[in-house]
Amino acid sequence: MLVLPQTVEIELNGNTIKYYEEKGYEIPRRIDIQGRNSLPRGTKIIVNVLDLREQSNTEVLFICDYCGKEYFQKFSKHYLYNNMALYIRIVVVIALFINVKNQIN
Numbered sequence: 001m002l003v004l005p006q007t008v009e010i011e012l013n014g015n016t017i018k019y020y021e022e023k024g025y026e027i028p029r030r031i032d033i034q035g036r037n038s039l040p041r042g043t044k045i046i047v048n049v050l051d052l053r054e055q056s057n058t059e060v061l062f063i064c065d066y067c068g069k070e071y072f073q074k075f076s077k078h079y080l081y082n083n084m085a086l087y088i089r090i091v092v093v094i095a096l097f098i099n100v101k102n103q104i105n
Contacts, residue, residue, distance in 0.1 A: 002078065003061040003070070006049040010058055012039060023051050049075070 010016070012027065017039065021027055025045055032038040049060050052075045059072040 002049065003063055004049070006061060007046050008049055008052070008058050008060060009044050009046055010052070010056070012043045012045060016053065019053060020045065020047065020051070023047075025051075 012020070017027055025047060027039065027045070028043060029037050029039055052058055052060070054076065056075045058075050060075050060078070061070060062073055062078070063070050
């Protein structure tokens with residue numbers, strides 16, 4: 001189970017800047033030598049763990065539902081497992097529906 005509330009530090013790059021700006025995070029920019037608005041390489045910001053991108057490799061804190069032990073896991077792995085569990089439930093419900101429908105006919 002994901003520990004909430006939780007914040008993590010992430011490093012910004014070209015793929016993540018727009019995503020976090022749209023989420024409402026302020027991105028620290030500077031004026032470069034040519035007078036353009038730019039982002040210094042290696043810039044990091046603090047974000048809420050629930051705002052992480054699905055494919056984020058940032059490690060976040062979890063607590064085991066069975067033993068209560070705390071552990072760190074990549075957020076993308078957690079997201080994948082949760083979506084697979086949902087997918088499996090949907091497939092099971094569809095299979096049960098088809099089975100019941102066939103029994104009625």
